[in-house]
Amino acid sequence: MSNFLSLLIAIFLVIAASKSFAHNNTGTQQDEKIENLAQSRQWQKLLHLANGEPEIESTAFFLSDTSKANFALTELKYTIAKVTENPILENGFSFKCNYPARTLFLAKHGIIDEFGLSECPQLIEWIGAETFDISIIYADGYLGNPASFYGHLILKFETNDLTGDLFTNSLNFGATVPDQENPVVYIIKGLFGGYKAEYSSNYFYRHNLNYTEVEMRDLWKYRLQLGQYQKELLAAHAWELMRTQYTYFFTSRNCAYHLAKAIEIITPEDILSSKHPFVLPIDVFKSMEKMDNNGMRLVAEPEYIPSRQSKFRHSFNQLSSAQQQSMKGFFASSKSLKDMQLNKDPELLDVMYDYAEFALTQAKSDEELKLSIQKKKRDIQLTRIALPANTEISKVSKPEIDPDIGHKPSLIRFSLGKFDDTEFVDLTIRPAFYDLLSSGGSLLPNSALTMGEVGVRATTHSVELSRIELLKIETFPTGASGLQFDEGLAWNLKVGGERNYLDGLSNSFEWYAQGGAGYAYEVLNTATAYFTLNGRISSPNELDSNVFIMPSIGLLGSLFEQKTHCELSYIYDVNLHNERSRRKIQCGASFLQSETKDIRVSLSSHFETQALVGFSWYW
Amino acid sequence: MKKTLNTLATVVAVVGALSLSATAQAQSETKVNPWKQCGIGAMIFDDNPTVAAISNIIWDLGTTAVTSASASEDSCEGAKVVAAQFITETYASIEHDLVKGKGDHLSAMLNIMSCSDDSAQTIRTELAVNLANDDFANASTEAKAESLYNITEAACSKS
Numbered sequence: 001m002s003n004f005l006s007l008l009i010a011i012f013l014v015i016a017a018s019k020s021f022a023h024n025n026t027g028t029q030q031d032e033k034i035e036n037l038a039q040s041r042q043w044q045k046l047l048h049l050a051n052g053e054p055e056i057e058s059t060a061f062f063l064s065d066t067s068k069a070n071f072a073l074t075e076l077k078y079t080i081a082k083v084t085e086n087p088i089l090e091n092g093f094s095f096k097c098n099y100p101a102r103t104l105f106l107a108k109h110g111i112i113d114e115f116g117l118s119e120c121p122q123l124i125e126w127i128g129a130e131t132f133d134i135s136i137i138y139a140d141g142y143l144g145n146p147a148s149f150y151g152h153l154i155l156k157f158e159t160n161d162l163t164g165d166l167f168t169n170s171l172n173f174g175a176t177v178p179d180q181e182n183p184v185v186y187i188i189k190g191l192f193g194g195y196k197a198e199y200s201s202n203y204f205y206r207h208n209l210n211y212t213e214v215e216m217r218d219l220w221k222y223r224l225q226l227g228q229y230q231k232e233l234l235a236a237h238a239w240e241l242m243r244t245q246y247t248y249f250f251t252s253r254n255c256a257y258h259l260a261k262a263i264e265i266i267t268p269e270d271i272l273s274s275k276h277p278f279v280l281p282i283d284v285f286k287s288m289e290k291m292d293n294n295g296m297r298l299v300a301e302p303e304y305i306p307s308r309q310s311k312f313r314h315s316f317n318q319l320s321s322a323q324q325q326s327m328k329g330f331f332a333s334s335k336s337l338k339d340m341q342l343n344k345d346p347e348l349l350d351v352m353y354d355y356a357e358f359a360l361t362q363a364k365s366d367e368e369l370k371l372s373i374q375k376k377k378r379d380i381q382l383t384r385i386a387l388p389a390n391t392e393i394s395k396v397s398k399p400e401i402d403p404d405i406g407h408k409p410s411l412i413r414f415s416l417g418k419f420d421d422t423e424f425v426d427l428t429i430r431p432a433f434y435d436l437l438s439s440g441g442s443l444l445p446n447s448a449l450t451m452g453e454v455g456v457r458a459t460t461h462s463v464e465l466s467r468i469e470l471l472k473i474e475t476f477p478t479g480a481s482g483l484q485f486d487e488g489l490a491w492n493l494k495v496g497g498e499r500n501y502l503d504g505l506s507n508s509f510e511w512y513a514q515g516g517a518g519y520a521y522e523v524l525n526t527a528t529a530y531f532t533l534n535g536r537i538s539s540p541n542e543l544d545s546n547v548f549i550m551p552s553i554g555l556l557g558s559l560f561e562q563k564t565h566c567e568l569s570y571i572y573d574v575n576l577h578n579e580r581s582r583r584k585i586q587c588g589a590s591f592l593q594s595e596t597k598d599i600r601v602s603l604s605s606h607f608e609t610q611a612l613v614g615f616s617w618y619w
Numbered sequence: 620m621k622k623t624l625n626t627l628a629t630v631v632a633v634v635g636a637l638s639l640s641a642t643a644q645a646q647s648e649t650k651v652n653p654w655k656q657c658g659i660g661a662m663i664f665d666d667n668p669t670v671a672a673i674s675n676i677i678w679d680l681g682t683t684a685v686t687s688a689s690a691s692e693d694s695c696e697g698a699k700v701v702a703a704q705f706i707t708e709t710y711a712s713i714e715h716d717l718v719k720g721k722g723d724h725l726s727a728m729l730n731i732m733s734c735s736d737d738s739a740q741t742i743r744t745e746l747a748v749n750l751a752n753d754d755f756a757n758a759s760t761e762a763k764a765e766s767l768y769n770i771t772e773a774a775c776s777k778s
Binding site for chain 2: 161164165166167203205206209213350353357378381382384385386388389390391392393
């Protein structure tokens with residue numbers, strides 16, 4: 001009996017010991033799993049860590065001290081504890097619904113029981129539906145606002161709601177800028193982190209109104225091709241991001257950067273490097289366009305949403321020449337449609353209406369002009385509404401080149417050149433973005449937009465700074481109707497410093513500001529001809545000249561499918577008159593252009609002549 | 620995102636009006652008028668029909684596209700107010716679609732107000748009468764939007 005008792009005790013002890021071992025072993029495995037999850041790419045992306053530091057500045061977003069070692073692990077452990085407890089927070093949401101992306105992540109990895117977004121009705125309502133897709137909207141660059149030069153991005157939900165696209169929800173990232181901010185202060189604070197930035201969500205119709213009806217910018221919708229978990233995780237994370245705040249840097253920590261970092265929670269690799277000093281919205285699409293996601297491209301072919309101006313131009317170009325002349329005649333005269341016998345052509349009236357709406361947004365504070373356009377608009381409305389309603393909406397065809405096509409934004413170029421008997425090597429560094437010889441869908445056609453371009457020239461005798469282009473904008477738009485506010489005004493603005501190697505004087509460094517305006521015309525459907533009248537003020541040169549007037553004519557086009565540009569100017573020296581006034585010719589071409597490189601050649605002649613061949617690397 | 624003292628004051632007024640009227644709404648069963656009771660009338664749509672003016676308000680408000688799940692249809696957070704805001708902010712586009720006879724903004728308005736497409740012709744006919752009226756032509760965008768809202772609501776109730 002005692003033996004039997006001893007045996008029972010022994011068996012009990014063995015079982016107890018093995019259970020304890022199994023428990024400890026399971027605990028160790030769970031700890032290891034949690035440690036591994038804390039180091040996983042997706043968890044680190046959910047916390048927006050860059051080099052171990054969170055880029056989100058709102059401490060309330062985190063549950064633990066972000067400055068402590070092993071922050072990612074500590075935050076994960078706190079999250080697991082809170083998800084398990086699932087308390088109701090101050091804002092009225094349960095913890096799971098306040099942090100739905102973290103909760104989804106834990107459920108996906110088996111740390112907690114299953115979790116579905118349907119457990120959070122407010123989140124589903126915010127998204128718009130339980131079944132949804134996600135798109136990224138790209139708004140074209142806009143020269144009316146320095147912060148919008150390079151375009152903008154918005155995250156947008158896609159649902160099958162009957163109200164259509166306009167009532168879907170969208171997420172916008174932007175700096176918080178006081179109204180009526182001084183433009184110089186705006187640029188300086190934007191460049192050097194003087195503003196806070198945050199996300200806001202809004203019905204898409206509000207963005208559509210602002211971009212396509214006010215700023216006349218075309219939109220492009222890139223639909224993300226995601227699996228169910230990816231969609232839910234990204235939407236849930238977008239919800240979490242509504243409570244976050246950041247420091248805004250125009251060139252590097254902008255809408256493109258932070259939206260890309262949000263999307264990276266579902267991409268297999270980074271969309272953008274956190275070390276790149278310049279981030280442009282189009283970088284996001286250039287990167288995502290190359291990514292695969294479960295056998296499909298991460299982004300689908302983009303959908304085009306034209307601006308009011310693009311719609312008007314499209315419909316104007318569909319009119320016959322006689323209709324176009326009638327329309328111009330109507331807007332130039334004080335006669336009514338009935339007087340001009342234009343009251344029975346619905347197609348023409350529709351285009352006139354499009355134009356009247358466009359012109360009203362452009363008239364701005366000119367009350368007399370606005371009243372005149374309003375009167376015309378009312379005549380059009382009353383005439384058109386008396387005719388049968390349209391049964392179809394006219395669609396504007398998509399431009400040939402998508403925005404993600406074109407060279408990368410930053411440039412390094414090595415050039416070999418010669419002027420007179422001096423041979424030289426030029427190094428050009430340009431953070432962003434494009435010049436008149438660039439090609440691509442995200443570029444404004446026939447335009448240049450560069451910031452911070454620096455040139456260094458080396459000869460056998462010296463190495464010197466040859467130029468700093470702080471800002472250069474040139475635009476020669478075509479496709480204009482010729483109607484008021486749509487005349488195809490060409491203009492340019494250049495600010496910087498340079499050594500003038502072609503003026504026959506000592507190569508002193510002169511600071512300058514230059515501007516001009518004129519007109520551009522399309523020639524034979526393949527080229528753009530223009531003329532501009534320009535003025536330039538600079539620091540005095542060797543002869544104390546510092547004011548110049550420069551009428552120019554030029555031609556932009558393609559020769560054997562390579563972009564070319566020639567300009568003939570007359571540089572009139574206001575200080576020294578004819579003694580130092582002379583014509584100047586500049587021609588350039590771009591060859592073998594790709595996303596990452598091209599070859600440039602140029603020839604310039606003023607008092608001296610210079611030839612250049614350059615190899616460009618875009619990054 | 621533009622914020623001025625003036626527009627902030629407007630925002631405060633709008634938000635205040637929204638919350639006050641929502642409280643009042645909870646206490647009464649009367650039907651809501653989005654313009655008179657929900658602060659849309661406090662927005663600056665007076666005599667400037669350009670969408671640029673609207674644009675400033677949009678960013679100043681910084682509203683989200685979330686409507687509370689607990690909001691009743693007649694409260695200031697319900698679909699009626701969403702429709703009223705939409706019509707006010709995009710009035711020119713909806714009017715444009717109605718005059719021509721078709722368009723995305725017109726479809727969105729009909730759908731948010733639970734109207735059938737057949738209502739469009741009735742609304743178009745009513746709008747034609749309004750457009751011929753000089754007083755209507757000189758009215759503020761807000762007043763035109765309220766009129767369109769009422770025309771649409773009436774046309775939809777018949778369809």
